Amino acid sequence: MAAAGSTAKAAGVLHLTQSAVSRALVLAEDKLGVALFERRARGIVPTSAGLRLISGAGAILAQLGELERHAGEAATRPVQVRLVCECYTAYRWLPSALTRLRATLPGLEVALVLESSSDPVAALIAREVDVALLTTSAVRGAVRDQPLFSDEIVFVIAASHPLATRASLTPADLRAYPLITSTKAAPAESRGVFRQIFGRRIPELEFLRLPLTEAILDMARAGMGIAILSEWVASGYLEHGDLVVKRMGTGPVRRPWRIAFRRDAAESAKLLAGALEGSAPRVYPAPAPAARRQRA
16 A cells, blocks of 8 residues: 555455455454554555555565465465285286376375285384375274275186186085195285185195296196186286186175274375275276175
8 A cells, every 4th residue: 555655556456446445444443443544635655654664564464475475385285195905916007006096186296115025014113104004904002904995716627628618616626626826925914805705614725836826827738737817916817717716606705905004194194095905907807895785
């Protein structure tokens, strides 16, 4: 207003009506109990009190502008989250999923910490990672977890295998042929899978354990047994038609996943969980939630 020289010109600069500017000036003078401008025929000029206010206001307004700028930067600055997966099979699809998520969650940057896969809960406690995807490990200390999703354990055989024409497999089939699995499979995870098939009394089974996924699938392709894999892994090797995927006749064998996090990363974990739920590849369509099936 002081620079404009009149309430009319100040109104134009401020994009307000002249009456609104005049009313704001009156309110300011009433609050301070002193006149800030003298009204003259050619406009208004600051009083001594007005000059003191104007001289000090510049620094305050500059500080306010800087504060607003920093606040805006903080609101748009990406949140960086360090993520580890307990089971290496998730790394088959997770990097691609995270790349797609950047388009929908530009404020969330996720970095994979592969070296902490062997003990993700310890890494969370040591603050080496912020969020972990777990299959078997129990949380402890200040770490919290919640259910995330499940993948299906599928059975891969050669297209020329005697079981290839079967619609599904039986527990007897798994006893009759060698089972080809990874040397990295956790014992607790394996027990959980076979309990779904055989119940509490798991029979003696023949295993061929190999360290590499390609070797597992090559053994299956050669007809040397039944490969047991996550659907995430199997989905990438079916396009040539020399391998086929089977389910158990008793229904899908599912492996539950949980997302674990410290309290300070709870919001990031929530965003990540919601985004990842529908991102994993599926050999078979995921079943509808139980409540939805009951209503159908």
